[in-house]
Amino acid sequence: MRAVDIIAKKRDKQELTAQEIEWFIQGFTRGEIPDYQVAAWAMAVVLNGMTNEETVALTLAMARSGEMLDLSLVAPTAVDKHSTGGVGDKTTLVVAPLVAACGLPVGKISGRGLGFSGGTLDKLESIRGFRANLTREQFLRQLAEVGVVVCGQTADLAPADGKLYALRDVTGTVRSIPLIASSIMSKKIAAGARAIVLDVKVGLGAFMKTLAEAEELAKLMVEIARQTERKAVAYLSDMNQPLGVAVGNALELREAIDTLQNRGPRDFEEHCLEIASRMLVIGGQSSSMEAARLVVEQALRNGAAWQKFLAWIEAQGGDLEVVLDPQKLPRSEIQREICAPVSGYVHRIDAEKVGTAAVLLGAGRAKKGDAVDYGVGIEVHHKVGEVVHKSDPLFTVHANTEADIQKVGDLLSEAVVIREEPAEPPVHFYGVIE
């Protein structure tokens, strides 16, 4: 086989065989096929697409390119969740201990934030002492002993995906539904997941801007799971406005703590209850969504989830003092409110603009490797559909300098649309794909 022939075949809209894809990806992983050939191939995939069979083959080739975690000795059905990324999405912080508290172990490999959407590890690292880097052995031991573990990539999971993503990022080849689907699913498969709840965000603050493309991605990921003998259910959930109130690392961690203590924002709590229930069902722990919901609500209401959260954070070296007294979490120097210029109904709170403002304050990364500031961020005090009165606070900006406050002021003002006529609260879940 020659790499140039595989590229030409895809350029000419022909279907690649599983053998060709396997050979190409393993050659790339070992450094035998150079970046420039893979970049040309990726552009051909972006423009000519891939069949479901090709996408499954690519997913498996990337999953097999490194170690494959086997969680079967620790968890009968290893269950995982994945969000395609949004603004204010701190769901894992609540759902992981919540599901674990219901008796189903959750061992999750997570990522850091990039661009306008935050990363679970950054939020966890706002807890003094929290260790996001675990060895494979530490990961497995904690999963067995505590029932919940969330960390960064242990060693060598799906290295082909890491390499390919880095290349796509700089070659204009990120926007491809088959490439996005196989990237997500290869990591999940390599990390040992047997059942996966997918949360595909759609809207202004999501990578997928239209329901049609979100649905296409969701269906493709569910199909990949089916063809690789995993279970997957995908939610299509709204990301036009931020999820919950808090956007920013320590602010989001604090909101997760509030939610685990039954005083979180209603939209975010409801999101967590739905995702957690679904995890129990596809993990084989509950027989129906109704049954799962009862179990999950109980674990949240009776403090079992909160206790599991504490055990989890402690196991990864996090300082419980700051978790038990969130005033001790990193805080910004200045807090400043931005108020409604007029009275009326909230028609829009643009999640991407809010996310971008948080990055400008220092909460996120413009590029990989940038440091993040845990204390800064934005609280969003209203939801689309609500009534606001002139001078009501719309946002609280947590920043370190007056200049930073200035920097995001216009962007946040532009993010909000208030009109006299009433606005419908948006649907939160547009659909579920099984």
Add this chain to the structure above:
Amino acid sequence: MRAVDIIAKKRDKQELTAQEIEWFIQGFTRGEIPDYQVAAWAMAVVLNGMTNEETVALTLAMARSGEMLDLSLVAPTAVDKHSTGGVGDKTTLVVAPLVAACGLPVGKISGRGLGFSGGTLDKLESIRGFRANLTREQFLRQLAEVGVVVCGQTADLAPADGKLYALRDVTGTVRSIPLIASSIMSKKIAAGARAIVLDVKVGLGAFMKTLAEAEELAKLMVEIARQTERKAVAYLSDMNQPLGVAVGNALELREAIDTLQNRGPRDFEEHCLEIASRMLVIGGQSSSMEAARLVVEQALRNGAAWQKFLAWIEAQGGDLEVVLDPQKLPRSEIQREICAPVSGYVHRIDAEKVGTAAVLLGAGRAKKGDAVDYGVGIEVHHKVGEVVHKSDPLFTVHANTEADIQKVGDLLSEAVVIREEPAEPPVHFYGVIE
């Protein structure tokens, strides 16, 4: 500007500005934009195309990426020719001294063979002592003093094109009419040409297999010339069967010598007379094709072209002894005839198969840097439309081993189609684009 945005723009079928193309190509030339970004961009160009304006900008950016030869002090209108490559195409060997003998200096940068089509420099190097590598100063001096010079790239002409072509070759991005047109024209412009006769080959033994794509390429190159204030005329010429009789380095050189001595094959002589006449016209030396034809025929018939050839070869160090007695040119160990299996009319002599057979014998290169064998090759004794009788020789194979003769026997037999019904001789020039 960011390279990734330029790639994304082309991916999204938007037109790039001349500034963007210039920045991208100069960054690539200086090694600041890595191969993988250029490979992704090239694939986007292959699949989404380029406008004429983009193609002109790319041509100029590549031409300006290195030195630009200025021939104006030596030749009032520097005239050049370019063939897109065919089997048995030794036209430059005749046309360069022929046009020079008519008083119009010809300074030409030429290439080596790759794949089934041969290269002018390889043919010239079958002359003992011939120097294909000249400095810029040697090139200009010889052009002034002798009136004709043909050599490999002097130093640094259009280095962006060289770099881009090498990358396209291994990334499946060769097949793009805008990229092919800008590659050819950038080198011609950098080499100082003000007027160019283009010979776009079409057919089995050409890179362009259909008249439609050959015409598209020809029109685009003529348009690039117009927009860059050069003159160009393009011929669409048949390359279903080889041009002339000889295929292989020393064999083709010998055929060029025969032609300069008025005993060459008729089809090849006619091809040379037409191209040379057109060069005189667009070079401003003749006022019409009819006038040019008279001058050119005279220079061929009276030996002036042959004398100019000798002066040229001597100036570049070639041993005149072997030119004056072509028996002394490199010869293969074995010559073997392949004869007609039946009587009838020749319907096809597949130029690509003949060219591939010559490469298998060692006359060409499978990949860059391979050595070539000057003595081997194939003589093709018939043209499409001719009558052959059973056992008439169709080919003479010049090889070094019996095994090599075996190796090409089937391929050459397959190259020929003989049928009972008469065959029309093919048109040689399908059209001229001005």
